[in-house]
Amino acid sequence: MSVTKEIVVLPGDGIGPEVTREAVNVLETVCKRHGYKLKTRSFDVGGASIDRYGRPLTEKALEACKEVPAVLLGAVGGDKWNEEPKDKRPEAALLGLRKELGLFANLRPITTHQSLIHSSPLKEEIVNGVDILILRELTGGIYFGRPRFIEQTSAGERGVDTLAYETHEIERIAHKAFEMATDRNRKVTSVDKSNVLDSSRLWRRTVIDSASQWPEISLSHMLVDNCAMQLIRDPKQFDVILTGNMFGDILSDAAAMITGSIGMLPSASIGEKYAMYEPVHGSAPDIAGQNKANPLAAIASIALMCRYSLDMPEAAQEIEDAIQATLQDGFRTGDIASNPSKEYLVDTSEMGSAVLKHLNP
Amino acid sequence: MSVTKEIVVLPGDGIGPEVTREAVNVLETVCKRHGYKLKTRSFDVGGASIDRYGRPLTEKALEACKEVPAVLLGAVGGDKWNEEPKDKRPEAALLGLRKELGLFANLRPITTHQSLIHSSPLKEEIVNGVDILILRELTGGIYFGRPRFIEQTSAGERGVDTLAYETHEIERIAHKAFEMATDRNRKVTSVDKSNVLDSSRLWRRTVIDSASQWPEISLSHMLVDNCAMQLIRDPKQFDVILTGNMFGDILSDAAAMITGSIGMLPSASIGEKYAMYEPVHGSAPDIAGQNKANPLAAIASIALMCRYSLDMPEAAQEIEDAIQATLQDGFRTGDIASNPSKEYLVDTSEMGSAVLKHLNP
Ligand SMILES: CC(C)[C@H](C(=O)O)[C@@H](O)C(=O)O
Numbered sequence: 105m106s107v108t109k110e111i112v113v114l115p116g117d118g119i120g121p122e123v124t125r126e127a128v129n130v131l132e133t134v135c136k137r138h139g140y141k142l143k144t145r146s147f148d149v150g151g152a153s154i155d156r157y158g159r160p161l162t163e164k165a166l167e168a169c170k171e172v173p174a175v176l177l178g179a180v181g182g183d184k185w186n187e188e189p190k191d192k193r194p195e196a197a198l199l200g201l202r203k204e205l206g207l208f209a210n211l212r213p214i215t216t217h218q219s220l221i222h223s224s225p226l227k228e229e230i231v232n233g234v235d236i237l238i239l240r241e242l243t244g245g246i247y248f249g250r251p252r253f254i255e256q257t258s259a260g261e262r263g264v265d266t267l268a269y270e271t272h273e274i275e276r277i278a279h280k281a282f283e284m285a286t287d288r289n290r291k292v293t294s295v296d297k298s299n300v301l302d303s304s305r306l307w308r309r310t311v312i313d314s315a316s317q318w319p320e321i322s323l324s325h326m327l328v329d330n331c332a333m334q335l336i337r338d339p340k341q342f343d344v345i346l347t348g349n350m351f352g353d354i355l356s357d358a359a360a361m362i363t364g365s366i367g368m369l370p371s372a373s374i375g376e377k378y379a380m381y382e383p384v385h386g387s388a389p390d391i392a393g394q395n396k397a398n399p400l401a402a403i404a405s406i407a408l409m410c411r412y413s414l415d416m417p418e419a420a421q422e423i424e425d426a427i428q429a430t431l432q433d434g435f436r437t438g439d440i441a442s443n444p445s446k447e448y449l450v451d452t453s454e455m456g457s458a459v460l461k462h463l464n465p
Numbered sequence: 466m467s468v469t470k471e472i473v474v475l476p477g478d479g480i481g482p483e484v485t486r487e488a489v490n491v492l493e494t495v496c497k498r499h500g501y502k503l504k505t506r507s508f509d510v511g512g513a514s515i516d517r518y519g520r521p522l523t524e525k526a527l528e529a530c531k532e533v534p535a536v537l538l539g540a541v542g543g544d545k546w547n548e549e550p551k552d553k554r555p556e557a558a559l560l561g562l563r564k565e566l567g568l569f570a571n572l573r574p575i576t577t578h579q580s581l582i583h584s585s586p587l588k589e590e591i592v593n594g595v596d597i598l599i600l601r602e603l604t605g606g607i608y609f610g611r612p613r614f615i616e617q618t619s620a621g622e623r624g625v626d627t628l629a630y631e632t633h634e635i636e637r638i639a640h641k642a643f644e645m646a647t648d649r650n651r652k653v654t655s656v657d658k659s660n661v662l663d664s665s666r667l668w669r670r671t672v673i674d675s676a677s678q679w680p681e682i683s684l685s686h687m688l689v690d691n692c693a694m695q696l697i698r699d700p701k702q703f704d705v706i707l708t709g710n711m712f713g714d715i716l717s718d719a720a721a722m723i724t725g726s727i728g729m730l731p732s733a734s735i736g737e738k739y740a741m742y743e744p745v746h747g748s749a750p751d752i753a754g755q756n757k758a759n760p761l762a763a764i765a766s767i768a769l770m771c772r773y774s775l776d777m778p779e780a781a782q783e784i785e786d787a788i789q790a791t792l793q794d795g796f797r798t799g800d801i802a803s804n805p806s807k808e809y810l811v812d813t814s815e816m817g818s819a820v821l822k823h824l825n826p
């Protein structure tokens with residue numbers, strides 16, 4: 105087994121560089137602890153790359169990502185680049201990385217932290233104990249379907265997008281969902297709009313077919329509008345939610361909000377060969393460069409990286425435990441602070457150090 | 466001015482017949498009170514029509530709907546018909562009515578009732594006072610775009626749907642939103658996914674252009690994933706939400722759930738010539754025929770009908786006040802009951818009569 109773990113870091117924009125710095129420190133520490141050397145290379149991406157190279161993702165950065173098993177991305181975007189044409193905007197880097205690296209499975213674990221639960225807009229009894237894994241298809245559907253265009257018509261213009269799914273795309277994400285559910289509560293809810301969409305009818309039929317290889321999984325189906333309601337009404341009913349690219353985009357943000365822990369949530373985007381890890385939160389330009397950002401979502405993304413790409417499942421657990429312990433100690437960045445008399449308000453680097461202490465006692 | 470008000474009633478399936486019966490009684494009463502005669506004709510639709518005529522919507526029912534200014538629909542659907550092919554399922558009646566009657570604007574007022582607010586999954590301070598009008602485009606977008614098909618490929622199958630919007634479709638729903646906002650708080654939030662979709666870019670640009678004729682309206686734009694979060698985080702920030710067919714389907718169900726009053730919410734679907742009114746809730750086959758269903762959403766739909774189609778704005782207000790008063794009196798059907806010591810548990814017809822008493826004191 106290799107003694108070196110190698111990753112690429114794409115700090116990106118806004119608070120991206122600050123939070124990835126702390127996350128890399130954590131990875132460094134667990135690598136050392138488990139007898140590995142860590143090698144990292146860093147590249148601009150998003151707005152930072154636009155400013156320097158005139159485009160959001162360079163060939164060089166992309167090639168580097170293909171030489172390692174895992175990429176850590178901070179965040180991309182900011183008002184500064186909002187007026188750029190679509191293929192020159194920071195988000196184009198995200199879509200490009202997903203497609204070029206074949207990251208077809210987006211994993212968003214939605215869990216609550218007991219000590220933060222009061223900051224949910226939902227009642228405590230509704231969210232306490234929520235533990236959902238949203239599995240969103242990430243390289244197909246309406247995000248990438250062709251044709252897509254805006255054309256002149258006799259009466260004005262017409263804008264068109266195409267939502268397309270092929271059997272093999274649905275099968276591979278379905279099998280991923282069943283695989284993930286096997287290590288959890290064995291319940292998969294597949295979400296579609298099969299009462300209206302042809303692509304959803306194929307989706308549902310294919311998911312049902314794929315499930316025959318997973319007899320221990322209990323599979324059910326839910327329409328996307330109902331799922332949006334059920335996530336709010338009773339999120340605890342869900343274990344693994346399996347869905348397409350666009351529905352997954354909407355539902356995972358809704359689900360993130362119900363926990364009250366949006367600044368805490370990590371994500372993993374996984375393909376056959378490569379993988380990318382990033383915090384769910386955005387680039388937060390308003391607090392960028394002020395050492396105020398919460399690095400815990402980026403650090404939690406490192407835990408997922410250890411579990412799914414670096415073959416370090418113990419390190420993953422240690423990091424998650426360390427985050428938990430740090431919160432229990434009362435450390436809070438501004439975004440998750442609520443009770444000054446029982447908490448210690450810390451900055452980005454202090455929060456990172458607090459986690460490190462639990463890893464390096 | 467005509468002394469007769471004429472409508473078509475499509476009771477539909479499940480609890481549809483029970484709740485529309487109470488709603489028609491209410492309309493009868495306000496008509497009498499304001500010096501009108503009410504004429505109604507009733508037709509099967511949805512599963513009821515499938516059972517009788519082999520299809521969810523007959524030519525005869527459709528033609529009748531075109532002879533009146535307003536249609537009241539109960540609910541359609543039920544497990545019984547779920548295995549039918551798509552154009553023979555109850556929902557096909559809904560889609561057919563929307564398209565054939567040109568009902569391009571779906572209005573979903575999302576309001577809270579002080580006396581029911583505790584049943585929201587959200588904290589009281591988040592939902593108290595919510596008053597949103599969701600305006601969903603209803604005859605375009607991915608619901609009706611062509612091509613749509615499932616085809617064989619060399620490796621399996623491919624399912625395709627088309628999301629298309631034309632300038633004139635966006636303009637007319639945008640103007641409707643601005644018009645509605647003029648009588649409210651003059652804030653319109655247009656929701657799209659313009660960082661990914663071409664149709665959304667046209668949507669946003671067209672909405673901005675249309676807004677130039679409405680200088681007193683404050684227009685902003687929000688991405689659909691963010692809107693799903695913001696509806697949960699702070700629904701009070703919204704006044705009118707303007708969006709496309711698919712996004713509107715998802716967001717309006719999420720918004721309905723946050724109020725805790727889903728059994729209370731009415732809707733209106735409005736076109737150039739025709740209009741249809743229906744409660745937001747479904748056909749609830751489990752309690753059908755038991756005189757248990759809550760008729761207040763159907764009755765509230767009659768209020769919208771009086772306001773938007775029957776030129777009886779005073780009657781609309783009287784009905785809404787009567788619903789409010791009935792709740793304050795403590796009358797509750799099972800779905801909204803919570804405190805037996807302070808409430809009177811009533812059945813469908815008793816609830817209808819309780820509302821009538823306030824209209825006919
Ligand atoms: C930035 C945007 C293109 C992206 C998406 O829609 O996928 C984001 O919302 C996400 O969920 O990662």
Ligand SMILES: CC(C)[C@H](C(=O)O)[C@@H](O)C(=O)O
Nearest residue numbers: 299300329556557559560714
């Ligand atoms: C039944 C279904 C076709 C319909 C829709 O998706 O429009 C329903 O969800 C609604 O919102 O009225």
